[in-house]
Amino acid sequence: MTERMVVSEEDLYEILAFLFSSAHLLVNEPHLYGTFRLIDAATRLIGCALEGGELEDDKFLRQLKEDVDSRKLLLMTDEETYFQLLEDATREMAKEMKTRAVANKSSS
Amino acid sequence: MDVFDAIKGRRSIRQFTDEPIGKEELERLLEAARWAPSGGNQQNWRFVVVTSPPQRELIRKFAPGIFAMPAAFIVICADKEPDANPWKEALYVADCSIAAQNIMLAAYEIGIGTCVALSYAKVAVSEILDLPENVEPMLVVTLGYPAEDPEPPPRLELNEIAFMDEYGKEWVS
Numbered sequence: 001m002t003e004r005m006v007v008s009e010e011d012l013y014e015i016l017a018f019l020f021s022s023a024h025l026l027v028n029e030p031h032l033y034g035t036f037r038l039i040d041a042a043t044r045l046i047g048c049a050l051e052g053g054e055l056e057d058d059k060f061l062r063q064l065k066e067d068v069d070s071r072k073l074l075l076m077t078d079e080e081t082y083f084q085l086l087e088d089a090t091r092e093m094a095k096e097m098k099t100r101a102v103a104n105k106s107s108s
Numbered sequence: 109m110d111v112f113d114a115i116k117g118r119r120s121i122r123q124f125t126d127e128p129i130g131k132e133e134l135e136r137l138l139e140a141a142r143w144a145p146s147g148g149n150q151q152n153w154r155f156v157v158v159t160s161p162p163q164r165e166l167i168r169k170f171a172p173g174i175f176a177m178p179a180a181f182i183v184i185c186a187d188k189e190p191d192a193n194p195w196k197e198a199l200y201v202a203d204c205s206i207a208a209q210n211i212m213l214a215a216y217e218i219g220i221g222t223c224v225a226l227s228y229a230k231v232a233v234s235e236i237l238d239l240p241e242n243v244e245p246m247l248v249v250t251l252g253y254p255a256e257d258p259e260p261p262p263r264l265e266l267n268e269i270a271f272m273d274e275y276g277k278e279w280v281s
């Protein structure tokens with residue numbers, strides 16, 4: 001596991017613009033859009049991390065991004081599947097982080 | 109193309125190819141907008157066509173509701189009177205929306221995909237486009253050659269949204 005990860009300055013600015021604009025818009029947008037903006041921001045962040053950086057070969061993050069990106073727009077047409085996606089992504093994150101925690105413990 | 113086929117076949121397109129849109133095509137879309145109806149024929153709409161890569165990049169960064177880079181944006185603005193009353197405000201929204209639909213249908217006819225978006229930070233877009241204080245960006249239309257062919261999202265049935273003679277009296281097809 002890398003000790004410290006930095007996104008490029010350009011990516012950082014792009015994500016900040018997205019987050020600030022989202023916060024501003026969400027004052028009036030439907031509350032479910034908030035969930036959407038969060039997972040969208042998450043996959044954008046993964047995209048930046050995968051692009052040519054140290055995490056380029058991270059299969060877990062690549063797969064997670066693909067899963068979320070392919071189903072996130074279901075918010076518009078199939079809320080149940082969309083809610084399932086939020087649950088699945090959280091579970092997958094927990095599984096992965098547990099595996100990493102165990103691996104870290106046994107290596108230290 | 110039959111108008112009704114265009115109305116039914118148009119979809120919101122959110123993935124585009126890199127192919128640029130020609131000036132002629134863009135002008136045709138502006139013409140379609142120009143011929144839209146407007147309250148009192150006031151035509152308070154203004155259209156900013158954005159094709160340059162740096163400007164497109166900037167707008168997209170402040171538009172959480174726009175998912176992929178389009179070949180062009182048409183930012184539909186209202187040139188507002190100072191202290192416009194609620195009636196005027198409603199006209200700005202209605203006029204710009206109707207112009208947007210004209211743009212989208214005309215685009216569909218010539219194979220250009222569109223999506224109208226409201227989820228962008230107006231303050232940021234005003235800054236980027238250097239809009240005068242009285243000009244408000246009402247809607248953004250993204251434009252590009254489609255890289256997807258989405259299924260039509262469901263629509264409510266006619267008998268759920270249309271009534272005969274009185275609200276609540278069922279429309280029977």
Ligand SMILES: Cc1cc2nc3c(=O)[nH]c(=O)nc-3n(C[C@H](O)[C@H](O)[C@H](O)COP(=O)(O)O)c2cc1C
Nearest residue numbers: 076118119120122173174223224225226227260261
């Ligand atoms: C006023 C308005 C605002 C919209 N804003 C967005 C937006 O910010 N982002 C987006 O992807 N789609 C946006 N849409 C597109 C709708 O999601 C879309 O029209 C709807 O799901 C029906 O799909 P269709 O256009 O393919 O028939 C907007 C549509 C309208 C009319």
